[in-house]
Amino acid sequence: MRTKLRNALLTGAVALGIAATFAGPANAVTAPQEGIPNTLASALNVDKANHTATLPIFEGVTPKEGLVWFVLTESSNFQDAVNRGVNWSPKLVNALGTDSVQHVRLLGGGDHSNFGRRSIVEFPAGVNFSGVRSVIPGPNLYPLDPASHAGPIGDPGYSPLFTFGDGIVYNGAEIANVTGKHGKLLDINYATRTATLKLTAGFYLGRDVLYLSTESSDNQQAALENATYAPALGDVPTAGNDDPQTSAREPIIPIVNGPLGANNPQRQGLQSAAAGQGDPLNIIREEPECSNPDDPANCSALQYSPIWDVTPLEWTQSAINAGQRVRVTSHEQAHSLFEQGELVNAAPDGPVNHDPEIDGFRAVGFIVNCPPIFVAPGQ
Numbered sequence: 001m002r003t004k005l006r007n008a009l010l011t012g013a014v015a016l017g018i019a020a021t022f023a024g025p026a027n028a029v030t031a032p033q034e035g036i037p038n039t040l041a042s043a044l045n046v047d048k049a050n051h052t053a054t055l056p057i058f059e060g061v062t063p064k065e066g067l068v069w070f071v072l073t074e075s076s077n078f079q080d081a082v083n084r085g086v087n088w089s090p091k092l093v094n095a096l097g098t099d100s101v102q103h104v105r106l107l108g109g110g111d112h113s114n115f116g117r118r119s120i121v122e123f124p125a126g127v128n129f130s131g132v133r134s135v136i137p138g139p140n141l142y143p144l145d146p147a148s149h150a151g152p153i154g155d156p157g158y159s160p161l162f163t164f165g166d167g168i169v170y171n172g173a174e175i176a177n178v179t180g181k182h183g184k185l186l187d188i189n190y191a192t193r194t195a196t197l198k199l200t201a202g203f204y205l206g207r208d209v210l211y212l213s214t215e216s217s218d219n220q221q222a223a224l225e226n227a228t229y230a231p232a233l234g235d236v237p238t239a240g241n242d243d244p245q246t247s248a249r250e251p252i253i254p255i256v257n258g259p260l261g262a263n264n265p266q267r268q269g270l271q272s273a274a275a276g277q278g279d280p281l282n283i284i285r286e287e288p289e290c291s292n293p294d295d296p297a298n299c300s301a302l303q304y305s306p307i308w309d310v311t312p313l314e315w316t317q318s319a320i321n322a323g324q325r326v327r328v329t330s331h332e333q334a335h336s337l338f339e340q341g342e343l344v345n346a347a348p349d350g351p352v353n354h355d356p357e358i359d360g361f362r363a364v365g366f367i368v369n370c371p372p373i374f375v376a377p378g379q
Contacts, residue, residue: 035082035289035290035291035292035293036078036081036082036087036088036288036289036290036291036301037289038287038289038374038375038376038377039373039374039375040053040055040073040085040086040087040371040372040373040374041085041086042055042056042072042084042085042086043055043085043373043374044056044194045196046199046210046373046374048208048210048374051198051199051200051201051210052186052196052197052198052199053196053197053199053210053212053373053374054194054195054196054197055071055073055194055195055196055197055373056071056072056117056193056194057069057070057071057117057175057188057193057194057195058070058071058072058116058117058119058121058172058193059117059118059119059120059121059193060104060120060121060122060123060126060172060174061107061120061121061122061123062122062123062124062125062126062155062177063124063125063126064125064126064128064155065126065127065128065155065177065178065179066177066178067177067178068123068126068127068174068176068177069174069175069176069177069188069190069195070121070160070172070173070174070175071172071173071175071195071197071212072084072086072170072171072172073086073087073171073172073173073212073306073371073373074086074087074088074089074092074169074170074171074288074306074371075087075088075089075168075169075170075171076088076089076090076091076092076093076167076168076169076170077168078090078290078293080168087171087288087301087304087306087371087372088288088290088301088304089171089288089301089304089305089306090244090301090302091244091247091248091249091250091302091303091304091305092161092169092171092248092305092307093167093168093169093248094237094244094245094246094247094248095161095169095235095236095237095248095307096163096167096169098235098236098237099157099159099232099235100159100161100232100233100234100235100236100248101159101161101162101163101169102123102124102125102157102158102159102161102162102163103124103162103163103164103165104121104122104123104124104162104163104164105121105122105164106119106120106121106122106164107119107120107121107122108120112164112166113164113166115164117193121162121172123158123162123174124157125154125155125156125157125158125159125232126154126155126158126174126177127152127153127154127155127158127174127177127179127182127228127230128152128153128154128155128179129151129152129176129177129179129180129181129182129228130179130180131149131150131151131152131153132151133149133150133151133183133223133226134147134148134149134223135148135223135224135274136148137274137275138274140257140271141270141271141272141274141275142224142256142269142270142271142273142274143220144220144223144224144274146220148219148220148223148224149219149220149223149229150216150219150222150223150227150228150229151183151223151226152180152182152183152222152227152228152229153228153229154215154228154229154230154231154232154233156232157232158174158228158230158232159215159230159232159233160172160173160174160214160215160230160233160369161233161236161307171306171369171371173212173214173215173228173369174228175188175195175197175214176188176195182197182214182227182228183226183227184197184198184199184212184213184214184226184227185197186198197212198226199211199212199373199374200212200213200225200279200282200370201278201279201281202252202279202280202281202282202283202284203281203282203283203284203328203329203330204283204284204286204287204330204372204375205329205330205331205332205378206329206330206333207329207375207376207377207378208374208375208376209284209287209372209374209375209376210372210373210374211284211370211371211372211373212370212371212373213225213226213227213368213369213370214227214228214369214370214371215227215228215229215230215233215368215369216228216229216230216233216366216367216368216369217229217230217231217232217233217234217366217367217368218234218366221310221366221368224270224273224274225368227368227369230369233307233367233369234365234366234367236248236249236307236367237249238351239309239350239351239363239365239367240309240311240350240351240352240353240362240363241309241351241353242285242303242305242309242353242355244302244303247305248305248307249305249307249308249309249367250284250285250286250303250304250305250306250307250308250309251285251308251309251310251311251331251353251355251358251361251363252282252283252284252285252308252309252310252311252368252370253282253283253284253285253311253312253313253328253331253334253358253361254269254270254280254282254283254310254311254312254313255268255269255270255280255281255282255283255312255313255314255315255328255334255343256269256270256271256312256313256314256346257269257270257271257314257315257320258271258272258281258315258325258327258328259272259325259326259327260272260275260277261277262277262278265327266325266326266327267281267327268280268281268327268328269281270312281327283328283329283330283331283334284308284370284372285331285358286300286303286304286305287300287301287304287372287375288300288301288304288306288371288372288375289301289375290302306369306370306371306372307367307368307369308367308368308369308370309353309363309367310363310364310365310366310367310368311347311350311353311358311361311362311363311364312345312346312347312364313334313338313343313344313345313346313361314343314344314345314346315342315343316341316342316343316344319341319342319343324342328343331357331358332357334358334361335357335358335359335361338360338361345360345361345362346364347362347363347364347365348362349362350362350363350364350365351363351365
């Protein structure tokens with residue numbers, strides 16, 4: 001956990017009060033026995049070899065698409081997250097009041113505080129899945145050619161973030177409706193209300209991560225991610241800022257020009273992904289784990305958000321020429337290489353992040369929705 005937040009949290013306030021500060025009054029919790037684990041507890045199966053997960057699905061309805069199905073991966077309320085077996089992300093409440101959060105209600109009314117898999121959530125906007133994805137590598141593979149575009153396109157106002165108006169924000173990506181299905185959806189069983197989805201591999205502190213990439217606020221990035229283009233998601237605050245008091249974003253660190261080669265054990269990068277060699281193997285900045293919410297210094301979820309602020313780095317030509325280019329698996333390693341001048345910002349004009357552990361990294365501006373489903377435990 002970051003030094004700046006740890007110091008702020010340990011100034012005499014009890015952990016419960018701090019959690020309420022981040023999550024808002026509606027999110028205050030009593031000290032439960034359970035915590036938030038490294039693996040999404042509601043996942044019915046996580047195949048770490050084949051990078052898939054089977055998750056429960058929920059029913060909704062939109063004005064244009066009619067019946068829709070979505071998965072639920074985050075709640076900003078701790079007790080609600082524990083009860084549902086989803087990731088806890090108190091920072092998501094900082095998106096309230098922006099166009100990135102849909103205001104929803106239960107069809108037919110009822111107690112929305114306990115909505116479940118047999119409830120029907122009424123959304124203002126959905127997704128058109130009928131488009132055809134196009135990924136055209138650019139002159140240097142990445143950035144992609146501007147003619148690249150996502151297949152699924154969110155309706156005006158669509159975002160996976162939603163609220164019933166009680167101060168809790170959920171992350172529920174739409175994966176299927178009458179127009180088609182999400183590119184990550186491998187199988188859906190309406191009778192059992194389950195779906196199997198393709199996961200993306202990455203790293204956190206040198207550990208393996210599998211996350212579900214569902215939306216991006218950038219069309220070309222959504223194409224590369226095989227995700228939904230959701231421009232409204234770009235209204236989540238704030239680019240280049242991961243302060244849990246004000247921001248609902250958390251950095252993700254792609255390496256643009258890592259080593260190439262599908263069979264290269266050092267392979268990594270957006271250029272490699274654009275070439276069809278595999279996942280980009282991005283580095284996430286934080287995880288949703290929280291073994292003890294009464295101990296904020298050991299609760300990463302207080303800083304975690306699935307809304308990743310894309311903060312790309314690239315190897316310098318001199319580092320490449322010197323044979324120093326390797327696979328990077330943690331933000332700490334990335335920052336060390338950055339301070340040595342071997343990695344530099346790939347978005348040199350973007351807003352700068354002053355988090356001391358990645359100080360000087362610059363965000364490109366767009367974001368992706370990528371909830372971790374599995375994070376390998378630490379040693």
